[in-house]
Amino acid sequence: MNTPRVLIIGAGFGGLYAAREFRDTLTSVTVIDRSNHHTFQPLLYQVATATLAPSDIAAPIRWLLRKQRNTEVLMASVERVDPERRVAVLDDGTELPYDYLILAAGARHSYFGHPEWEAVAPGLKSIDDALEIRRRFLTAFEEAERATNEADRTANLTFVIIGGGPTGVELAGMLPTIARHTLRGDFRRIDTATARIILLEGGPRLLPTFPEDLAEHAERDLRELGVEVRTKTLVTSVEPDAVCIGDERIVARTVLWAAGNAASPLGRLLGPKVPVDRGGRVLVNADLSVPDHPEIFVVGDLAVMTTNGKSVPGVAQGAIQSGRAAARNVLRTIRGEGRPDFRYRNKGDMATIGRYKAIGDFGHGVHVAGYPAWWFWLFLHILYLAGFRNRLSVLVEWGYAFFTYGLGARLITRQQR
Amino acid sequence: MNTPRVLIIGAGFGGLYAAREFRDTLTSVTVIDRSNHHTFQPLLYQVATATLAPSDIAAPIRWLLRKQRNTEVLMASVERVDPERRVAVLDDGTELPYDYLILAAGARHSYFGHPEWEAVAPGLKSIDDALEIRRRFLTAFEEAERATNEADRTANLTFVIIGGGPTGVELAGMLPTIARHTLRGDFRRIDTATARIILLEGGPRLLPTFPEDLAEHAERDLRELGVEVRTKTLVTSVEPDAVCIGDERIVARTVLWAAGNAASPLGRLLGPKVPVDRGGRVLVNADLSVPDHPEIFVVGDLAVMTTNGKSVPGVAQGAIQSGRAAARNVLRTIRGEGRPDFRYRNKGDMATIGRYKAIGDFGHGVHVAGYPAWWFWLFLHILYLAGFRNRLSVLVEWGYAFFTYGLGARLITRQQR
Numbered sequence: 001m002n003t004p005r006v007l008i009i010g011a012g013f014g015g016l017y018a019a020r021e022f023r024d025t026l027t028s029v030t031v032i033d034r035s036n037h038h039t040f041q042p043l044l045y046q047v048a049t050a051t052l053a054p055s056d057i058a059a060p061i062r063w064l065l066r067k068q069r070n071t072e073v074l075m076a077s078v079e080r081v082d083p084e085r086r087v088a089v090l091d092d093g094t095e096l097p098y099d100y101l102i103l104a105a106g107a108r109h110s111y112f113g114h115p116e117w118e119a120v121a122p123g124l125k126s127i128d129d130a131l132e133i134r135r136r137f138l139t140a141f142e143e144a145e146r147a148t149n150e151a152d153r154t155a156n157l158t159f160v161i162i163g164g165g166p167t168g169v170e171l172a173g174m175l176p177t178i179a180r181h182t183l184r185g186d187f188r189r190i191d192t193a194t195a196r197i198i199l200l201e202g203g204p205r206l207l208p209t210f211p212e213d214l215a216e217h218a219e220r221d222l223r224e225l226g227v228e229v230r231t232k233t234l235v236t237s238v239e240p241d242a243v244c245i246g247d248e249r250i251v252a253r254t255v256l257w258a259a260g261n262a263a264s265p266l267g268r269l270l271g272p273k274v275p276v277d278r279g280g281r282v283l284v285n286a287d288l289s290v291p292d293h294p295e296i297f298v299v300g301d302l303a304v305m306t307t308n309g310k311s312v313p314g315v316a317q318g319a320i321q322s323g324r325a326a327a328r329n330v331l332r333t334i335r336g337e338g339r340p341d342f343r344y345r346n347k348g349d350m351a352t353i354g355r356y357k358a359i360g361d362f363g364h365g366v367h368v369a370g371y372p373a374w375w376f377w378l379f380l381h382i383l384y385l386a387g388f389r390n391r392l393s394v395l396v397e398w399g400y401a402f403f404t405y406g407l408g409a410r411l412i413t414r415q416q417r
Numbered sequence: 418m419n420t421p422r423v424l425i426i427g428a429g430f431g432g433l434y435a436a437r438e439f440r441d442t443l444t445s446v447t448v449i450d451r452s453n454h455h456t457f458q459p460l461l462y463q464v465a466t467a468t469l470a471p472s473d474i475a476a477p478i479r480w481l482l483r484k485q486r487n488t489e490v491l492m493a494s495v496e497r498v499d500p501e502r503r504v505a506v507l508d509d510g511t512e513l514p515y516d517y518l519i520l521a522a523g524a525r526h527s528y529f530g531h532p533e534w535e536a537v538a539p540g541l542k543s544i545d546d547a548l549e550i551r552r553r554f555l556t557a558f559e560e561a562e563r564a565t566n567e568a569d570r571t572a573n574l575t576f577v578i579i580g581g582g583p584t585g586v587e588l589a590g591m592l593p594t595i596a597r598h599t600l601r602g603d604f605r606r607i608d609t610a611t612a613r614i615i616l617l618e619g620g621p622r623l624l625p626t627f628p629e630d631l632a633e634h635a636e637r638d639l640r641e642l643g644v645e646v647r648t649k650t651l652v653t654s655v656e657p658d659a660v661c662i663g664d665e666r667i668v669a670r671t672v673l674w675a676a677g678n679a680a681s682p683l684g685r686l687l688g689p690k691v692p693v694d695r696g697g698r699v700l701v702n703a704d705l706s707v708p709d710h711p712e713i714f715v716v717g718d719l720a721v722m723t724t725n726g727k728s729v730p731g732v733a734q735g736a737i738q739s740g741r742a743a744a745r746n747v748l749r750t751i752r753g754e755g756r757p758d759f760r761y762r763n764k765g766d767m768a769t770i771g772r773y774k775a776i777g778d779f780g781h782g783v784h785v786a787g788y789p790a791w792w793f794w795l796f797l798h799i800l801y802l803a804g805f806r807n808r809l810s811v812l813v814e815w816g817y818a819f820f821t822y823g824l825g826a827r828l829i830t831r832q833q834r
Contacts, residue, residue, distance in 0.1 A: 036559055036829040053470045055826035062603040063827065072605040075559040075829075094565060131832045142453055142492040148511060186479040188489040396813065409472035410480065412453040412492075415548045416833040 003028045004334050006327075007088055007098035009078050009266065011038050011061045013316050014104035014300030014323035019065055021327030027334070029071040030096060032088070036060055036075050039127055040385060042316055043394075045167060047130035049174040050138060050407040054127045056394045057385070078105070080269045083293050100295050100330045103266060103282075104323060107301040107314075110262035110279065117238040121257040124167055131413060133256060137175070138412050140254045141183060144190045151251070157195040158252035160243045162235055163259030164201025165209070166351045169218055171256055172199040173354040176225040181405040198228045198250065200243070202259070205231055207351065207359075209313055214359040217369040221353040235259075261314070263302045270296065277304055286341035288326045294333070297326035307344040316384075317347050350377050355402070420445045421751050423744075424505055424515035426495050426683065428455050428478045430733050431521035431717030431740035436482055438744030444751070446488040447513060449505070453477055453492050456544055457802060459733055460811075462584060464547035466591040467555065467824040471544045473811045474802070495522070497686045500710050517712050517747045520683060520699075521740055524718040524731075527679035527696065534655040538674040541584055548830060550673060554592070555829050557671045558600055561607045568668070574612045575669035577660045579652055580676030581618030582625070583768045586635055588673055589616040590771035593642040598822040615645045615667065617660070619676070622648055624768065624776075626730055631776040634786040638770040652676075678731070680719045687713065694721055703758035705743045711750070714743035724761040733801075734764050767794050772819070 004027050008015045011033035022029045040057040047054055062073040077091040081103070087095040109123030122132050137159065144156035161172045179195035199206075199222065206222075206229065207215040222229050237244040242251050263280035274290045275283040282290060282298040284305060290296050299305075300319035305312040312318045325342040332339055348362035350373070358373035368376065378398070385394055397408040421444050425432045428450035439446045457474040464471055479490040494508040498520070504512040526540035539549050554576065561573035578589045596612035603609075616623075616639065623639075623646065624632040639646050654661040659668050680697035691707045692700040699707060699715040701722060707713050716722075717736035722729040729735045738761055746756040765779035767790070775790040785793065795815070802811055814825040 036555060036827070053472045053826075054828055054830065055470045058828055060603070060827045063823075066603045072562075073603075074563055075556075076563060092563075094563075127828060128830055128832045131830060135832075138453060139492075145489075146491055146493060146509075146511075186477065186483045186490075406480075409470075410453070410477045411471055411475055411544060413471065413545055413548060414833045415545045415552070416831045 004099045004330075005030070005097060006100045006102065006330060007096060008032070008102045008104060009081075009088065010104035010106055010264075010300070010302075011035075011073070012041065012104060012106050012300060013319035014106070014302075015102065016061070016064065016323070017320045018102045018104060018299065018323035018327040019068070019071055021324055021331065022071060023068045025070070025331060027070055027331075029068070030098075031061060031065065031071060031073045032076050032078055032090075032096075033061055033073075034075070034077050035126065036062075037127065038064055041125075043381065043385075044124055044127075044130050045170040045174065047127065047409070048124055048133040048137075048171065049178060050134050050410045051174070052394060052397055053409040054131065056397060058127050078266060081266060081296075083271055083274075083296060086295070098295075100333075101297065102323070102326050102330070103270075103296065103298045103302060104300045104319070105264035105266045105302050106319075107261040107263045107279075107281075109257055110260035111257070112260055114238070117257070120238050120240055121162060121243075121255040123257040124171070131415075133171075134409075135412050135414060136254050138410060141187065141190070141192060141195075142412070143253065144192075145187050147190075153190060155241060155251045156253045157190065157192070158198070158250065159195065159254045159256070160198045160200065160250055160252045161256045161258060162200050162238075162243070163257065164199055164203070164206035164229070164231065165258060166207065168199055168201070168256075168258035169206060169222065169351055169353060171258060172197055172227045172229075173222060173225060173352060173357070176227060177354050177405070178407065180226070182407055196228065197226065198230065198252070200233045200235060200245070201229075201231045202234045203231065210349065210351070210359065210361050211367060214361055214367050214369060218351065218353050218359050221357045221370075225354050261301065267298065267302050287329050287339040288322060288342050289329070289339075297329065299323045299326045305342060305344065307342070312344040313349065315349055317349075318344060321345065350380070352377055421516045421747075422447070422514060423517045423519065423747060424513060425449070425519045425521060426498075426505065427521035427523055427681075427717070427719075428452075428490070429458065429521060429523050429717060430736035431523070431719075432519065433478070433481065433740070434737045435519045435521060435716065435740035435744040436485070436488055438741055438748065439488060440485045442487070442748060444487060444748075446485070447515075448478060448482065448488060448490045449493050449495055449507075449513075450478055450490075451492070451494050452543065453479070454544065455481055458542075460798065460802075461541055461544075461547050462587040462591065464544065464826070465541055465550040465554075465588065466595060467551050467827045468591070469811060469814050470826040471548065473814060475544055495683060498683060498713075500688055500691075500713060503712070515712075517750075518714065519740070519743050519747070520687075520713065520715045520719060521717045521736070522681035522683045522719050523736075524678040524680045524696075524698075526674055527677035528674070529677055531655070534674070537655050537657055538579060538660075538672040540674040541588070548832075550588075551826070552829050552831060553671050555827060558604065558607075558609060558612075559829070560670065561609075562604050564607075570607060572658060572668045573670045574607065574609070575615070575667065576612065576671045576673070577615045577617065577667055577669045578673045578675060579617050579655075579660070580674065581616055581620070581623040581646075581648065582675060585616055585618070585673075585675035586623055586639065586768055586770060588675060589614055589639060589644045590642065590769060590774070593644060594771050594822070595824065597643070599824055613645065614643065615647065615669070617650045617652060617662070618646075618648045619651045620648065627766065627768070627776065627778050628784060631778055631784050631786060635768065635770050635776050638774045638787075642771050678718065684715065684719050704746050704756040705739055705759050706746070706756075714746065716740045716743045722759060722761065724759065729761040730766065732766055734766075735761060738762065767797070769794055
């Protein structure tokens, strides 16, 4: 019998944890990702706000999987999957055959039919995104210092974040302290403390995936920090230098997008029999496979998954657990065993609001908020960064940031020639 | 009397150390740089080779000068200086008047009349350059792993470094260990140890600014590491995917440029009375000012300076010492005192060759090489990184790299949209 070939597309949480399940098994595994590194996405906002360096939260995929001798890693873009011929087609035309496919290609930003907004309001999914946001927000203060008139100065000191989910809340929560403490003594012509940070959310409240009491807590914390929180506020247009809400025009040089996700196009390309939702996410079977193709699994942000009728949230744990479950179902199938349904275990969900504050929802009505939650968040994230060798480095950076209000990676880079 | 306005253009070693001399003086100082950060250039090759993170060796200029209340920092490009009207003109047309000007704008690469080579063979002067070189050399191994034919694989595993000065030698010295140790276990289809590293130098020997015995030592060390060193080898053309030496064609996907410097164009723009050499460097007076303009000083890589008839080398110490000397001459002039001639004190010059090996020339015939020199280099650089808060972080990275052969920042980024 030939060794079964397993192809994993995407090395985010879903793909990486799926790959790890194949360690020491009689399989031949190929992991493909466009990027050479796995990113610890929950801390991406800290790279975007110059607190952590990219290498603190990202590590080469092939290095993370180096001890799995049955696993190879390719840096490549997948153009499409051909379920009938069981091959994935790469950008250079190379075809990779598989016996089992785990599709973990995740999501990018969605601009609700306005792709032209992307150039003005970048989103935050990758290290490159984070570097670009970092460049923009640091440059805004530099431009404000250079400004020769008040209007230009104000535009540069106005920061709009669109979207009140965890990413928006976490980004917005970092900026006030940076403006009011970190940067203040470094500028001569401007008072960085006058910076306006505006968080816009279309729905009735922030953090819709969190319980209402915690969301209220977070909103209160943000307001105390000085963030202008506006809910039920639909952005009608994003222009260079301004965000419009109906007739109102907020002039701002820095606009960040944390509002919408669109699943990877690979989901829609699986064929007419594989149903997708409006956002392009694949409606998977209970065992995470897709209709008519028991050899194809979809996990993480690219999949619509349910447990006990409740949909699985688009968080790291959802991706990790579904990635593992899909891999185990592959291994069971190889051994001729049956496939159990995927059951998501809610380990809780957290978000930080600046220094000192956080909220956490651990199910069964266990809600935590404020200072103790923040310490718990810190502990959890240091724990989860294991596997990365960067843990010590992150501790050094956080210790530094905490005690000095300093930023460890305040660099404006643009790299590409 | 009005407070004298001092303008410093460039915040490399020359500009930064000049600025620091004005601390607690009755002057009004403006420091202008295109970038928001000062870069510790001697360690740039370690960012290019993924050993250190950019934030380990770079820090915001305004943060480094935050305690000098008489000093402001602007991130801007200077288009030209008008010595008659005593103003510097920024890219947006803003004019900055000065009473004293210290020009420390440094150098970029020179491609000897072939600007088209730059896209193929990037040089190493800035953090962005280092990130681009890092992207290319890491991508080459990724592409080799994906290669579907032997020619493509070989092209990706051939690295050519043009220029045998310190930058070329230091870059070339890092690659063999990375190829033979760090990366080897992470790839499945290629043997990274087969990578060819070729160092080309047009002159008769490597490291022309070092004494001959040390240069020979370095060449021997490089050959032992497996670097193909070729001196008296003039590159006749650089093409995408190949370097030509007369009729010989070396097929290589990664070509790095460490061969030539061209001074900032600002030197030539000082007017017809200010003499420049072929490379655009300004021939300064003994007190570092320029002819006819005692209020303009040029320091660092942009200046041709001599001490006792010997030219001052283009190293960090040359820039630091001339920057300080120019600042002191400004202060003496303000106080109505005379200006002593600039005298360069040779504190020695070092270069590393991979792990464990280095050479050092400390004048008066004091030459060191090999293992002890490497330890001394390490000690010196940790010492000089003071002022940066990154010292601890660099120690952690180096400790990690040394004991595990690992790389701390093995990320492929491209950032700019």
